[in-house]
Amino acid sequence: MSPTPAAAPYDLGPREYELSLAQSVLCIHTRVNDLYNKPLNQFDEQLRLTVEQIRERGEWELINNRDFGLLHETAYDQRLSTRSGPPTPDDLDALLARCRSADLMLAHPRTIAAFHRECNRRGLVPETVRVRNRLITAWAGVPLFPCEHIPVTDRQSSSIVALRTGVDNEGVVGLHQTGVPDEHSAGISVRFTGVDEHAVARYLVTGNYGIAILVADATAMLEHVDVAII
Template identity: 45%
Template sequence: MSLNDNLVNPNNRSLGPKAARRLSNTTKSIPMMDSITPRWLLSFLPWVSTEAGVYRVNKVIDDSNEGMCSDNIGEHCIPQNYMDYNCNPKEYTLNIIQTILKINSQVSDIFNSPINQKQEQMRLTIEKMREKQECELVNNSEFGLLASVDPSMRIPPRKGTPTPDDLDDLLATVWKKPAFFLAHPKAIAAFTRECTCRGVPPVTVNIFGSPFVTWRGVPMVPCDKVKIDSLGNTCILLMRVGEREQGVIGLHQPGVPGECQVPSLSVHFGGIDDMGIMSYIMTLYYGLAVLTNDALGMLENVNIGHYYDYE
């Protein structure tokens, strides 16, 4: 029996819930948004601070062993060699995501309790900006992960669907301290089905308080920004990360003027117009750099479409 059942009871002579609710307060949630994701890529990437928004990647021109001295034990040998540097190193300039948030001053004056309207508008806008940031880090045609994979680090699948053999091949390609795989959740599901069919279900570990599927001890990080085309084709990335490891790094500039909630995100008041509309200019500075070609590999054109044909 619900609270509203006695509204239709002719014998009910007490104050009904429908009328009583007019004198009571409701418990309200903050605004929910379906498009918010965990954005694990932003958490797994190590972030490096830039000076003046520019990061320069210096590289050795030729690091082969030719010219180094090697001789028998006991014989005098003086090695003579040096490492030459690239005179035109690549520079990464921070990119921006910028928007103008508009808030009616009457709304923030009158309808500001129990939930702060300005605070919630900014929170939701920042969520959208961070979603866009992760998408650009994966898909941007100039600096995104997909565009930064060297041709020598791209490998095809053995039979179309992602299999344990394919991920072993990818691990053999990025073999120097691989940090994590990055793939669409459906690609990870397709891979785990292949593993289960072969009787080798992958191990799950807890990272950041959440479960992650692993393969050979390397976590598989889900990211819905890795696209799946209409034919069910996608890719799986594997990367080494960090400056010390000559891997993939995120770039930002924390401490910018007007920094708000997120490092490298600034908020500046843009004034109030004649209609009482307040403007806030919100800017997020970020970038990504692949320090060496062998830090990022891709299993490309894996197909997962047939898993979902019958669903």
């Protein structure tokens, strides 16, 4: 018998991910650089704080942006609701069953506290794993990281997101552009834009970022999680 002809499916119009930007202008008087750089370099400290603010904004966008954020891009068949409201161990088992080989979970700190309360009611002690010398709550070996960027609604409900990461794992991949002019660090550039008539130097700080879910089951989300203290 001759083999049956077959062809691999190919998307002629794949989705393109455009990087988003967060920008801020750092203003610092020239006399600060001249006179007040000891014992701390004031410019370096102000720049560090500005870069941290840019990265913080980028993290918020990766979670909440309506075009590419995890809360909006998770496939609908990868979403499930809690059984009774608060996040129970059974709910987390169901969540991890939706996300193949999950590497981590993200939840608001109040959601993690609610999960601990449900474990206490059942006489269970959640396991912990050490990540960068910090003990993190885990379930089924998957760390549950606190993320304050995941909102808590006025009705005291929130979400838990499970992720598989990495290109090789067909997971979630963070995106940024390197090698840009005036690069400060990965995805961050600092561009001097001049000194005004008041001797104030200005620097444009730009961060570029994005995120891509390579395969639908790389994420799963537990919705309508009740975090109210009863």
